Amino acid sequence: MSSSGTNTTSTNVDAINTLKYSRILFIQVWCFTMFSFGTVGHILSIYVFTRRSLYSNPCAKYFLASAVVGLIVVYTFVPLRLLQVVYKIDAFASSDAMCRILSWLSNWIKALPSWFIVLACADRLV
16 A cells, blocks of 8 residues: 555656646747747837838837837846746745845836826827
């Protein structure tokens, strides 16, 4: 009876380890995909919104600002997520104050692209 219990425990541990590995692999693929598509998308947006024909359009400036900040978000937070989840390196764990400051700053920066789009909509409305 004890060999059967050990076999079941070993099978459960193997299944858990397989799930953990699958999760890490999924996050790696997801991060590299988001990094690639985010880079291409934001660079194309920057290319479009820096055309001379759009210089006089204030909405284009808001969309350009949104694309630039979005590119910063992609280059900052996708690698951070990869380091945190896959490699177990947490940039926010140095101190409680640093964690609070970085958390506030990261939430603020991630919200900026959306706010630029809201400003573009408000500009078109007025």
